[in-house]
Amino acid sequence: MIGLAFWIETTFRSAGGLAAVLLPAGPLVYLYLFKMMSFMQSRLGPMEAGPAGSMQLLAEVGKFLQKEDLFPAKADRIVFAAAPFVVLVSSFLLVVVVPFGPDAWFVNLDTGVFFAMAVSSVSVIGILMAGWASASKYSMLGGLRAAGQLIAYELPLVLAVMGVVIQAGTLNMQDIVLAQAEGEIFGFGGIGNPFIITQFLGFVIFMIAMQAELTQPPFDMPVAESELVTGYITEYSGMRFLLFFIGEFATAGIFAMIASVLFLGGWWVPGIDPDSNLFNILGPAVMFAKVLGVTFLVFWFRITYPRFREDQLQKLAWKVLIPLSLLNIVITGILKVAF
Amino acid sequence: MTAISDGEKLRHIGEQATDARMNIEIETEGMTLNIGPQHPATHGTLRIVAKLDGEQVVAAEPIMGYMHRGYEKLAEVRTYPQVTTLVNRIDWVGSFANETPFILAAEKLMEIEAPPRAQYIRTILHEMSRIANVMLGIGDMGVQVGAVTPVFLAFRDREYVLNQIEAATGGRFHPNFDRIGGLKDDLPAGWIQNTKNAMEKVEEFCDTIETLMYGNEIFQARTRGIGIIPKDVGLAYGLSGVNIRASGVDWDVRRDAMPQGLVYDQIDWKVWTHPDGDCYSRMWVRLQEVREGAKIVRALLGQIPAGPVMAKVPRIIKVPAGEAFVETENPLGVMGYYIVSKGDLNPFRVKIRSASFSNISITPWLLKGVYVPDIIAILGSLYFILGDIDR
Numbered sequence: 001m002i003g004l005a006f007w008i009e010t011t012f013r014s015a016g017g018l019a020a021v022l023l024p025a026g027p028l029v030y031l032y033l034f035k036m037m038s039f040m041q042s043r044l045g046p047m048e049a050g051p052a053g054s055m056q057l058l059a060e061v062g063k064f065l066q067k068e069d070l071f072p073a074k075a076d077r078i079v080f081a082a083a084p085f086v087v088l089v090s091s092f093l094l095v096v097v098v099p100f101g102p103d104a105w106f107v108n109l110d111t112g113v114f115f116a117m118a119v120s121s122v123s124v125i126g127i128l129m130a131g132w133a134s135a136s137k138y139s140m141l142g143g144l145r146a147a148g149q150l151i152a153y154e155l156p157l158v159l160a161v162m163g164v165v166i167q168a169g170t171l172n173m174q175d176i177v178l179a180q181a182e183g184e185i186f187g188f189g190g191i192g193n194p195f196i197i198t199q200f201l202g203f204v205i206f207m208i209a210m211q212a213e214l215t216q217p218p219f220d221m222p223v224a225e226s227e228l229v230t231g232y233i234t235e236y237s238g239m240r241f242l243l244f245f246i247g248e249f250a251t252a253g254i255f256a257m258i259a260s261v262l263f264l265g266g267w268w269v270p271g272i273d274p275d276s277n278l279f280n281i282l283g284p285a286v287m288f289a290k291v292l293g294v295t296f297l298v299f300w301f302r303i304t305y306p307r308f309r310e311d312q313l314q315k316l317a318w319k320v321l322i323p324l325s326l327l328n329i330v331i332t333g334i335l336k337v338a339f
Numbered sequence: 340m341t342a343i344s345d346g347e348k349l350r351h352i353g354e355q356a357t358d359a360r361m362n363i364e365i366e367t368e369g370m371t372l373n374i375g376p377q378h379p380a381t382h383g384t385l386r387i388v389a390k391l392d393g394e395q396v397v398a399a400e401p402i403m404g405y406m407h408r409g410y411e412k413l414a415e416v417r418t419y420p421q422v423t424t425l426v427n428r429i430d431w432v433g434s435f436a437n438e439t440p441f442i443l444a445a446e447k448l449m450e451i452e453a454p455p456r457a458q459y460i461r462t463i464l465h466e467m468s469r470i471a472n473v474m475l476g477i478g479d480m481g482v483q484v485g486a487v488t489p490v491f492l493a494f495r496d497r498e499y500v501l502n503q504i505e506a507a508t509g510g511r512f513h514p515n516f517d518r519i520g521g522l523k524d525d526l527p528a529g530w531i532q533n534t535k536n537a538m539e540k541v542e543e544f545c546d547t548i549e550t551l552m553y554g555n556e557i558f559q560a561r562t563r564g565i566g567i568i569p570k571d572v573g574l575a576y577g578l579s580g581v582n583i584r585a586s587g588v589d590w591d592v593r594r595d596a597m598p599q600g601l602v603y604d605q606i607d608w609k610v611w612t613h614p615d616g617d618c619y620s621r622m623w624v625r626l627q628e629v630r631e632g633a634k635i636v637r638a639l640l641g642q643i644p645a646g647p648v649m650a651k652v653p654r655i656i657k658v659p660a661g662e663a664f665v666e667t668e669n670p671l672g673v674m675g676y677y678i679v680s681k682g683d684l685n686p687f688r689v690k691i692r693s694a695s696f697s698n699i700s701i702t703p704w705l706l707k708g709v710y711v712p713d714i715i716a717i718l719g720s721l722y723f724i725l726g727d728i729d730r
Binding site: 037040041042043137138141217218220221224225226227228229303304305306307308309310311312 | 370372373378379380394481482483484485486487488491492495552555557558560561710711712713714715
């Protein structure tokens, strides 16, 4: 960076972080939750607010802001009030290590992947807080289910990423992008080496574990609206419900960013020199396009599939995904040494 | 002293041992979970008090009566033609089928027979209300296990059937079309062809849902082997309709005890059964019933005779003294009306045997030992309508 004063740089980075977390969430809600879901269910979705209902989200936010901030009578007020912020903090911490261009990053940590995997679990604490402090049985069941699920799926998530780390030889997110840009697939370097091709198994496991981390169907046991009303969010209203809602979609966007950095080449597209300054402008747009692609998969599954039961969900994590991801690591390690 | 057989004694000891083992293995405090009366999965206001150990149900009890509207008592102060308006609201998604057994019972007492054309149209409408009802149940099962899309498809395609019912009767939900001695009106022009087209849409829906929902691995994992009702237990609890046919009992009132005034015996059709008795088989038999219903409607439409739709009945209907019980195979199971008449304008006493009341009474037996998510799957597959439980 050219010599900016520390406070100017910090302000820019904070504003950029806010934008990176909140800006994708809006289009995701409108495009996928409102429109794609409606078309798949043979209805139109919102049509009145703005052209083709595109301002609907603003109307919803306005509605939630006006609502009363309710506390259940027996709730632990401080914990109850703090829980949605803890969930949102996890999203903000995650975006810190995501690179958007050769120079457009917030923090260039050498242990970027490790940091991302570590802070992604912070949201569990928020969800447990919400579930316990609500003093409601549905909320508590939802919170406990969420804790069990998020911890179980953290492992395949981390292990799936290990394959990428072995292949790239680094934990630095920026270097992982560069490794994909400059790599080659068994001697063919025309499109670099996006790890989705050489780490396809890892990508599939990562997507499944990500779906579970986001508590989207078919892994939406913690919110299961036909059983637990809405699980740990049951007692929330107004602003705090909105924070949970934004947190859900912001986290979906950020996990998609991490997936695109790890498997799809991040801000880089084939054909342009990765050191080119062009990517500082083009990079965020490329990232956004890739995020839309990844989240399309997430929401497609969300709309199509029924819900797993808690024990089936745990079985899938421990008996299928973890052995598969260990196998992936072994194969990647052998191939890394061999070639 | 009551005599207890060895088998019963052994089973009791086994149950006690299981309870004790469970309590020693995981020392957890029990929790009572009130599912309902306001809950997304109860189709209205059913309340299920479930005692939980972790996520496992130790005991569950359904509590009914939140929607009791006293139709049996209300019927005593209505004239016979007025009662159909009331009973329309018992099973509100397949309303016409509620009128049929009442009218048939009154006709039986009066010794009137509806003209053949009226009997055919009556059977067709009865079957169409079954299709409208069960389609909704199938879509709703998707929501219960977490898939949101099937219910929209069900609502969309059910509309074709409802439109035809509306075209014939003037009422989408509450036709109030059946009369003692026949029907209110004849069919409108073009109705037969339009209904045949609607039945094609219904069959398309069945094909879609069979691959989209029934073929889904997660749906099968959630429903196969869950909530198994053995044949003898189901019979002991008085289950009827699809719920007992899915346990392998080949018994259908439409075929085996068809009351006078319907024409199911005029065509070829099949009663579907399934040997398993679990949630999946119940839903599977429901899907086949929708298909079979579409087939029955199409076959009946092809052979409707000409003629009047109303027999000669007196202007003021007085039912001669006597008692009559008529039951028909309704969308939710066997529904019957027991009418006691003293020769007045209104019935002296009406007893309504509704299917869902018996179907839901098996839940304490069925829900013991299952997990919380299975409660919802089992309730969804038993498929009850609250109005049919509480009347």
